[in-house]
Amino acid sequence: MAILTALAHRLVKQKLIWPLLAIAALFLFNLIVIPEFYRMEWKDGHLYGNLIDILKNGSPLIIIAIGMTLVIAKEGIDISVGSVLAISGALAVMLLDSYPLWAVIGAGLTVGLLCGLWNGMLVALLGIQPMVATLILLTIGRGIAQLITGGQVLTTSDEAFQFIGKGHLLGLPFPIFIALGVFLLTYLFKTRTAFGLFLEAAGGNKTASAYAGIRPKVIFMTAYAITGVCAGIAGIIISSNVASADANNAGLWIELDAILAVVIGGTSMRGGRFYLGGTIAGTLFIQALTTSIYSLGVEPSSILLVKAIVVIIVCLIQSDVFRQSFILSKKKVAQR
Amino acid sequence: MRSLTSKISHNNIIVLATLLLLLVLYGSGAALYTGFFSLQVFLNLFIDNAYLIIVATGMAFVIIKGGIDLSVASVVALISMVSAALFRQGASAVIVILASLAIGTLFGFGQGYLIQRFRLHPWIVTLAGMFLARGISFMISTESIVIDNPTFVMLSQHKIYVWEDGFINVSVIIAAIVVVLAILAARYSAFGRAVYAIGGNEKSALLMGLPVAKTTILVYTLSGLFSAVGGIVFTLYMLSGYSLHLMGMEMDAIAACVIGGILLTGGFGYLIGPTLGVLCTGIIQTIIMFQGTLSSWWTKITIGFLLFLFMAFQRLIVMRKEKSTIPISKNQPKFENKVVNL
Numbered sequence: 001m002a003i004l005t006a007l008a009h010r011l012v013k014q015k016l017i018w019p020l021l022a023i024a025a026l027f028l029f030n031l032i033v034i035p036e037f038y039r040m041e042w043k044d045g046h047l048y049g050n051l052i053d054i055l056k057n058g059s060p061l062i063i064i065a066i067g068m069t070l071v072i073a074k075e076g077i078d079i080s081v082g083s084v085l086a087i088s089g090a091l092a093v094m095l096l097d098s099y100p101l102w103a104v105i106g107a108g109l110t111v112g113l114l115c116g117l118w119n120g121m122l123v124a125l126l127g128i129q130p131m132v133a134t135l136i137l138l139t140i141g142r143g144i145a146q147l148i149t150g151g152q153v154l155t156t157s158d159e160a161f162q163f164i165g166k167g168h169l170l171g172l173p174f175p176i177f178i179a180l181g182v183f184l185l186t187y188l189f190k191t192r193t194a195f196g197l198f199l200e201a202a203g204g205n206k207t208a209s210a211y212a213g214i215r216p217k218v219i220f221m222t223a224y225a226i227t228g229v230c231a232g233i234a235g236i237i238i239s240s241n242v243a244s245a246d247a248n249n250a251g252l253w254i255e256l257d258a259i260l261a262v263v264i265g266g267t268s269m270r271g272g273r274f275y276l277g278g279t280i281a282g283t284l285f286i287q288a289l290t291t292s293i294y295s296l297g298v299e300p301s302s303i304l305l306v307k308a309i310v311v312i313i314v315c316l317i318q319s320d321v322f323r324q325s326f327i328l329s330k331k332k333v334a335q336r
Numbered sequence: 337m338r339s340l341t342s343k344i345s346h347n348n349i350i351v352l353a354t355l356l357l358l359l360v361l362y363g364s365g366a367a368l369y370t371g372f373f374s375l376q377v378f379l380n381l382f383i384d385n386a387y388l389i390i391v392a393t394g395m396a397f398v399i400i401k402g403g404i405d406l407s408v409a410s411v412v413a414l415i416s417m418v419s420a421a422l423f424r425q426g427a428s429a430v431i432v433i434l435a436s437l438a439i440g441t442l443f444g445f446g447q448g449y450l451i452q453r454f455r456l457h458p459w460i461v462t463l464a465g466m467f468l469a470r471g472i473s474f475m476i477s478t479e480s481i482v483i484d485n486p487t488f489v490m491l492s493q494h495k496i497y498v499w500e501d502g503f504i505n506v507s508v509i510i511a512a513i514v515v516v517l518a519i520l521a522a523r524y525s526a527f528g529r530a531v532y533a534i535g536g537n538e539k540s541a542l543l544m545g546l547p548v549a550k551t552t553i554l555v556y557t558l559s560g561l562f563s564a565v566g567g568i569v570f571t572l573y574m575l576s577g578y579s580l581h582l583m584g585m586e587m588d589a590i591a592a593c594v595i596g597g598i599l600l601t602g603g604f605g606y607l608i609g610p611t612l613g614v615l616c617t618g619i620i621q622t623i624i625m626f627q628g629t630l631s632s633w634w635t636k637i638t639i640g641f642l643l644f645l646f647m648a649f650q651r652l653i654v655m656r657k658e659k660s661t662i663p664i665s666k667n668q669p670k671f672e673n674k675v676v677n678l
Contacts, residue, residue: 007475077459128647131404136647138587140640146633234494257462263460305471311464312450319454 004040019264019281021140022314023288030292037295039069042096050291058287059175060085060234063182064254067230067262067281070186070223071264073274074203076123076130078224081258082113083141085251088235090148093245096156104161109232116228120221138255145247155244169193170197175237182230187276200273261286264314347616350597354612355644357595359620375502381618382630386507387412387570388585392592392610393518394562399593400522401555402535403458405609406448408563409585410469411440413578415567416646417473419488420481420577436565436571443469444560448553458556466586473579483571492572507569514565519607531555534609535602550677591639592617597645599654 030037040049064081071078088108115137120322122133151321154161183296201209202216209216234254239245264285265278288312293303316322360640382389391408398405417434422432433612443465450461483489495503522528533541541550574581594600595616598610624630644668 122644122647126648126651131599132594132647135587135590135594136640137642139591139643140637143633143636143640145636146631151631151633192617220516256466259459264457265456297477302471302475304467304474308464308467308471311460311467314559315456315460315464316450319456322454 003101012335013057016266016275016278016281018266018317019278019285019312022264023281023285024274026288026292029246034292037292042171046168046173050295052173054284054287054291055176055179056173058283059173059179060237061254061257061261062280062283063230063237063243064227064235065258065265065283066182066186066276067227068255068258068261069265069279070199071082071227072131072267073106073199074220074223075206075270076220077226077259078119078134079131079255079259080119080134080137080141081227081234081249083138083145083256084228085238086089086111086233086245087141087148087248088232089239090145090154090221090245090247091208092161092224092236092251093154093156093239094148096158096161101158101160105164109229112228112232112235115231116225117221119228120224124217124220124226138174145245145250149245149247151247153244153246155272157243161240161286162243163240165237165239166243177243178208178233178237179248181191182274183280186226187218190276192324195219195222203274211271211299239275247304257286258283260311266307266326341424348606349614349653350646351606351609353611353649354596354616354646358612358616358619359494359654361616361623365619365623368621372626374400374500375499375626377622379498379502379504379508379540380483380616381447381502381622382511384573385462385614385618387510387566387573388588389511389611390514390562390569391566391585392457392589392596393607394559394566394612395586396605396607396610397518397522397555397562397599398458398559398600399575399590400605401531401552401600402538403451403552403555404462404590405417405444405447405556406459406462406586407443407445407465407469407490408516408559408566408589409582410466410473411443411563412558412585414469414473415477415564416461417481417572417577417579417583419568422484423485423488424481432485432488435567440560440562440564440567441557442560444557444563445553448556451556452552453550453673470579473577476579477577478579483575483577485661489571490576492575496637497588499524506570508570510565510569514562515608517609522607527551527554532603535604537603558569568624581604583602588617590642594643594650597646597650599650653655 005220008307009157010034037050040047040051044047050120064085068081074292088111091111092108095107099107109138119134119137122128123130127135163174164178165175198219201212201214202219206216231251235251238250261282262279263282265275265280267274267278267284273329286307289307291301298306362378371377391412396407418439419436420431422435427435447458447465448463450456450457491506494506496505496509497503522531530541530546530548533544533546534548534551538548554607570582571577589610590600591615592610594613595603596605596613598605598609598612617635617639620642621635622633624635624638
């Protein structure tokens with residue numbers, strides 16, 4: 001029994017356990033209420049089903065949330081990812097008329113990188129608070145995207161470009177592979193280079209890390225640049241999936257979902273340790289929740305309400321104060 | 337002249353810069369376009385932006401305290417929706433107004449309680465609040481509901497003449513009262529001083545014996561209440577309830593605070609600032625409207641550019657202030673060790 005309690009205590013301390021538990025609870029609920037949720041179909045060499053949909057529709061969010069994890073790890077935040085996504089998507093679709101595909105993708109990624117560097121410059125060099133600094137690009141970004149599209153919804157019929165968002169590889173949707181690639185690259189970057197350690201050090205305590213010989217400014221710039229590129233990739237995927245670029249609505253509120261995913265994944269908003277795996281679990285939880293609500297046949301309009309309640313519950317469970325007050329009241333009962 | 341220059345200090349230079357910008361923007365508009373320099377165009381600035389002034393003033397308290405409230409725009413939309421739904425049920429105007437105020441206050445209190453009691457991050461809590469308020473308004477109806485209550489229509493169309501033909505409406509009076517009350521509360525009440533102290537440094541405020549927990553909850557409650565008042569004013573302005581009203585307005589409110597010289601690190605700023613910030617963005621919109629050929633997205637780009645200018649300016653002043661106040665620790669690296677960073 002004692003070993004069990006000790007194990008339980010260790011598990012509770014593990015950050016990854018909470019999002020995974022949440023997903024497990026959700027899937028268990030689905031298993032009982034809507035068993036057809038798990039039905040998979042093999043059609044024309046492609047795999048279809050709700051589980052695949054979760055992965056496919058979650059891919060852009062996963063990519064952005066990975067970038068967001070790095071920025072939050074350094075005690076920052078980037079609320080401009082949605083706008084950067086819109087710019088990159090709009091630019092890609094606009095250039096598609098007159099340039100080859102590789103140049104279009106390159107342009108989308110470059111514009112993401114530039115936006116990331118701009119944010120990084122404001123935060124690291126000018127020392128402006130991260131939320132305000134990225135607020136600038138959040139406001140301007142949609143304007144620039146509208147400037148590129150001329151206020152219209154641009155459409156494209158380029159087959160090769162649409163493969164990025166709609167195509168299939170080995171029977172699975174292609175965006176899943178992109179998300180996997182981004183995750184692996186970032187994970188290797190975190191574990192195989194000194195960057196991960198430096199980022200956690202600089203996020204934990206900027207002054208101490210500076211004394212230890214780390215240059216926080218360079219680390220911060222890198223984190224923002226990676227986030228910018230991630231937003232660029234997500235922009236290309238989204239615009240390719242719907243074969244059009246909508247400057248107003250592409251990636252609207254995705255920054256909020258991404259921050260949510262990171263926090264559910266156990267990375268603290270106060271910087272320091274970060275958990276890429278947790279972020280993925282958090283993202284999948286959000287996406288699974290959305291898909292479950294749709295397949296439950298609940299009105300789509302209630303999705304925001306459910307999301308809000310779930311977010312509050314998950315955050316409360318994660319809060320040490322809440323857990324402590326809960327455990328204390330239990331103990332008091334036991335003593336009596 | 338000397339007395340004037342001596343009055344400009346680190347403390348008020350940002351607000352003065354905003355005022356100067358306001359004059360320059362208005363002057364250039366007046367010089368470029370005929371008909372711009374009329375009393376009614378000026379008064380329309382207040383009529384069109386009354387709700388934003390109220391909401392931004394509430395937001396200012398939260399930001400000075402060192403927090404953030406992302407739910408304001410959704411609360412305004414929720415109030416418009418609830419009012420419309422209640423009117424459809426045949427409620428009277430007084431009940432609707434009271435219900436709106438109660439909803440806003442309760443909403444703000446709930447958020448403040450979660451943030452303070454369980455040490456949750458204000459960003460996450462108010463984000464959830466934003467989803468919750470939008471979600472509830474979606475549940476009421478996804479369609480736009482027109483309000484035809486005679487009292488509200490009368491209040492909405494009532495003109496108060498201030499000077500010959502120039503008129504304002506009830507909303508402007510409400511906004512003016514709210515702003516004046518906010519300024520008085522910030523300057524002369526114990527609550528106001530506690531807000532500034534907590535925003536400056538929460539730990540020292542706690543050690544000084546200030547009621548940190550109570551003030552924190554009160555600040556979010558106040559922001560909820562101001563959003564409700566803003567919601568009523570906005571409902572009067574639109575005379576309809578719609579769950580998609582004012583998407584993204586919370587960012588406009590934050591931008592108005594920044595342009596109005598309120599530091600997002602907390603602990604600093606004048607309560608008149610948000611009003612000036614709102615007027616700046618309002619004038620930009622009016623200029624773009626008068627210009628005629630420019631598209632609406634230029635508003636966003638100009639406001640974003642202004643935001644950048646003001647932030648760089650604020651940063652410059654804070655840097656100079658730090659240099660002049662800390663001469664001892666010269667060999668220290670220049671990283672400030674702030675607890676609050678967002």
